Amino acid sequence: xxxxxxxxxxxxxxxxxxxxxxxxxxxxxxxxxxxxxxxxxxxxxxxxxxxxxxxxxxxxxxxxxxxxxxxxxxxxxxxxxxxxxxxxxxxxxxxxxxxxxxxxxxxxxxxxxxxxxxxxxxxxxxxxxxxxxxxxxxxxxxxxxxxxxxxxxxxxxxxxxxxxxxxxxxxxxxxxxxxxxxxxxxxxxxxxxxxxxxxxxxxxxxxxxxxxxxxxxxxxxxxxxxxxxxxxxxxxxxxxxxxxxxxxxxxxxxxxxxxxxxxxxxx
Numbered sequence: 001x002x003x004x005x006x007x008x009x010x011x012x013x014x015x016x017x018x019x020x021x022x023x024x025x026x027x028x029x030x031x032x033x034x035x036x037x038x039x040x041x042x043x044x045x046x047x048x049x050x051x052x053x054x055x056x057x058x059x060x061x062x063x064x065x066x067x068x069x070x071x072x073x074x075x076x077x078x079x080x081x082x083x084x085x086x087x088x089x090x091x092x093x094x095x096x097x098x099x100x101x102x103x104x105x106x107x108x109x110x111x112x113x114x115x116x117x118x119x120x121x122x123x124x125x126x127x128x129x130x131x132x133x134x135x136x137x138x139x140x141x142x143x144x145x146x147x148x149x150x151x152x153x154x155x156x157x158x159x160x161x162x163x164x165x166x167x168x169x170x171x172x173x174x175x176x177x178x179x180x181x182x183x184x185x186x187x188x189x190x191x192x193x194x195x196x197x198x199x200x201x202x203x204x205x206x207x208x209x210x211x212x213x214x215x216x217x218x219x220x221x222x223x224x225x226x227x228x229x230x231x232x233x234x235x236x237x238x239x240x241x242x243x244x245x246x247x248x249x250x251x252x253x254x255x256x257x258x259x260x261x262x263x264x265x266x267x
Contacts, residue, residue, distance in 0.1 A: 003059075006078035009066060012059035013052035013079065017044025021112065022085040023263075025051045026076060026096025028118070028246070029188055030151065030177050032058030035093065038252035039259060047089075047263075052079060054095070056184030067191030073102040080110050087112040089263065093248060094118050094219070095188075101198050104205045113208040113266060115259065118245050120220040121199040121228055129193045136189035144178040144185070151177060157216030157244025173249065202231035209235040210262040212255060214243030236262065 003010050014033060023043060025036040033051025040049045053060040054072055066075070076099050080086050090111050092100030097119025104114045124132070152161060152174060160166060209232050213225035222239050229237040238258040243251040 004079065004082055006082055007066070007071070007075045009055040009063050009075060010061040011052055011055065011075065011079055013050060013083070015083075016040050016049045016051075017047060019047040022048040022050060022088040024076070024080060024085055024088045024090050025049070026090065026092040026099050027051075027054065027057075028094030028096055028155075029192055030057070030155065030180055030185065031093075031246070032176070034058075034176065035246060035248055036091070039091070039248055039256055042252075042256040043259070043263075048085075050083065050085060050088075052076075054188070056188045057180060062181050062184040062187075065187075067187045069098050069102060069191065069195040072191070073099045073106070077103060077107055077110055086110045089113045089115065091115040091259070092117065092119060094245065095192055098192070098195060098198075101202070101205075104207055104209070105198065105201050108205070108207055111207050113210070113263070114205065115210045115212065115262065116228065117212045117247060117255070118214060118217050118220055120224050121197060121202055121231070122224070123195060123197045124193040132189055132193055136186045144180055144182065148174055148178050154219060155245050157214055157218075157242065157250060159216060159242040160244060160246075160250040169249075173246075199227070199231065202228060203233065205232050205235075208262075208266055210258065211235055211237045212240060212247065212258055213237070214240050214245060214247040214250065216242065216244040217247075219245045 001014050003012050027035050032053045056062050090100045097116040211225050211228050213222050229235050240247045240251050240254045248255050
């Protein structure tokens with residue numbers, strides 16, 4: 001557990017386990033590296049596992065600027081260089097996947113493989129931009145508590161949200177979402193929703209790629225994942241039953257099995 005200044009921002013990261021290869025985990029909007037706790041616990045006996053929080057989220061610095069996807073990708077690349085992780089296996093969920101795509105296209109020498117979870121190569125749909133920015137605006141001025149119940153059905157699938165045996169776990173993630181810095185989240189949402197598309201560049205990705213998507217993901221669902229699978233040569237696609245937009249939390253065993261099978265196939 002430490003912080004490192006890269007690309008003008010103080011970035012919080014955690015390092016667990018050891019091994020000849022490193023896995024870097026990049027989280028989605030409103031979360032932190034904690035959304036990969038189950039994956040780190042499953043893999044740290046064989047790999048060096050590194051999680052980090054993007055600027056403006058988790059325990060990283062809330063900077064004045066630098067929330068566009070190009071800068072966030074530069075942050076990740078600088079962190080990989082600084083911690084001597086390259087070439088690493090890069091696991092990106094949602095926003096983390098946006099970053100992973102850009103790294104694989106622009107600096108492929110930093111990556112050994114790419115694992116994309118619940119992400120998209122497209123710009124944010126126009127109908128969603130206004131909705132997400134409105135939620136961010138309300139969170140900034142009135143607090144995340146006001147919007148968290150609107151956000152939970154976006155981030156999680158119906159199976160997870162309706163399961164009474166997981167009520168304690170659901171409340172834990174609800175509290176973590178509410179703990180986000182108001183200004184940080186406002187800037188992150190603006191940066192993410194302003195992103196350019198990368199679909200036309202997907203055929204430039206030549207490293208081994210695994211695409212994972214929750215069956216109940218209401219943000220970037222299986223159809224979107226299938227488009228990426230068709231465009232990235234040699235990529236593999238796994239659909240996780242009963243999972244929504246946060247499959248690493250909702251169905252960790254199924255995600256771990258997919259990761260382990262994919263990583264094992266590279267050895």
